[in-house]
Amino acid sequence: MTSQKQTKPILLFNDECTVCRHIGHWVQRSAQSKSGETSILVQPIGDDPGTLRSLNPDLDIWDAYETIHVLMPDGSMRLGGEAVAETLRNLSNTKWFAWSFATSIFGFRPFQVMLNVAYAILADVRPLFGCESCGKPKVLRPIQWVTNWARNLFAGVPHKSPSPHFSLSSAARRRPLAVSVAPLAQSSHS
Amino acid sequence: MINETLEHPRQTPARHLSRDKIQTVTSTTFTRLVLEAEGPIVVEFMSYGCAHCRAIEPVLEQVAEMVKTQEKIFRVNIAVEQELAGTYQIQGTPSLLMFLDGHEVGRVEGPSPTVSSVLTAVTQPFESGAEAN
Numbered sequence: 001m002t003s004q005k006q007t008k009p010i011l012l013f014n015d016e017c018t019v020c021r022h023i024g025h026w027v028q029r030s031a032q033s034k035s036g037e038t039s040i041l042v043q044p045i046g047d048d049p050g051t052l053r054s055l056n057p058d059l060d061i062w063d064a065y066e067t068i069h070v071l072m073p074d075g076s077m078r079l080g081g082e083a084v085a086e087t088l089r090n091l092s093n094t095k096w097f098a099w100s101f102a103t104s105i106f107g108f109r110p111f112q113v114m115l116n117v118a119y120a121i122l123a124d125v126r127p128l129f130g131c132e133s134c135g136k137p138k139v140l141r142p143i144q145w146v147t148n149w150a151r152n153l154f155a156g157v158p159h160k161s162p163s164p165h166f167s168l169s170s171a172a173r174r175r176p177l178a179v180s181v182a183p184l185a186q187s188s189h190s
Numbered sequence: 191m192i193n194e195t196l197e198h199p200r201q202t203p204a205r206h207l208s209r210d211k212i213q214t215v216t217s218t219t220f221t222r223l224v225l226e227a228e229g230p231i232v233v234e235f236m237s238y239g240c241a242h243c244r245a246i247e248p249v250l251e252q253v254a255e256m257v258k259t260q261e262k263i264f265r266v267n268i269a270v271e272q273e274l275a276g277t278y279q280i281q282g283t284p285s286l287l288m289f290l291d292g293h294e295v296g297r298v299e300g301p302s303p304t305v306s307s308v309l310t311a312v313t314q315p316f317e318s319g320a321e322a323n
Binding site for chain 1: 237238239244247267269270
């Protein structure tokens with residue numbers, strides 16, 4: 001993978017997120033011309049930090065899962081709304097309007113700013129459409145902050161989140177947070 | 191006034207790639223590094239696509255630095271090591287399993303991503319074990 005020089009942009013997507021997976025597959029289909037050539041490569045982030053670093057030494061797997069990345073052939077990376085714009089520029093059915101994202105007026109790119117905001121909103125609400133790996137929707141956080149603040153104000157004690165930070169890797173039941181200590185009877189050093 | 195090209199392709203900001211302080215163990219190295227090792231060892235069962243694992247990662251690294259003279263902390267990626275996850279009946283991520291001389295002495299599932307919470311989680315089972323002895 002590393003021996004070949006990268007000639008096309010690579011879009012990395014979170015294949016554990018339903019929204020991201022649908023978008024990734026749509027880009028993959030759209031990027032393919034009738035001759036079978038692709039204008040942009042699409043690949044899931046996967047689970048191997050080493051593989052990602054072989055694509056770009058600055059690429060961190062945690063960051064890759066946090067926001068959309070497009071790896072450019074020149075070694076640079078586009079993130080978030082910039083990555084979306086780069087992707088749209090590479091698709092035959094969207095490049096006719098994707099030029100607008102690069103439009104700059106006195107150094108200000110209004111369409112790119114709008115796209116950045118749109119991406120930020122989509123990234124926040126994607127758990128609502130099915131993304132177990134995305135965590136709690138950020139749109140709910142202000143409500144949580146206000147609730148905690150009110151609770152602290154009236155109760156006078158700092159609030160501790162009752163729910164553990166816990167992500168189910170399968171359709172398994174949620175367990176309460178508890179430090180369980182196994183008996184040491186079988187320990188060989190006793 | 192209108193420029194249709196990106197003058198400066200956006201570069202990735204400086205990233206802290208020092209996040210690999212915690213060594214990853216696989217099914218092939220698990221026996222040697224965890225089960226056959228002496229002393230207290232903590233194994234985090236996680237996956238990179240898990241938001242809660244991402245939240246706890248910097249905290250766990252901080253805790254690993256704090257307890258490095260007493261304990262070793264390893265990581266198991268359950269997306270790759272599904273057999274190990276099955277063996278230890280991992281129901282979700284992150285799960286911290288504490289081993290003392292190769293035996294599981296405790297586990298914590300989904301600790302809050304705070305230093306105090308994680309520190310308690312990775313030290314309490316060993317203290318209980320010492321008292322039991």
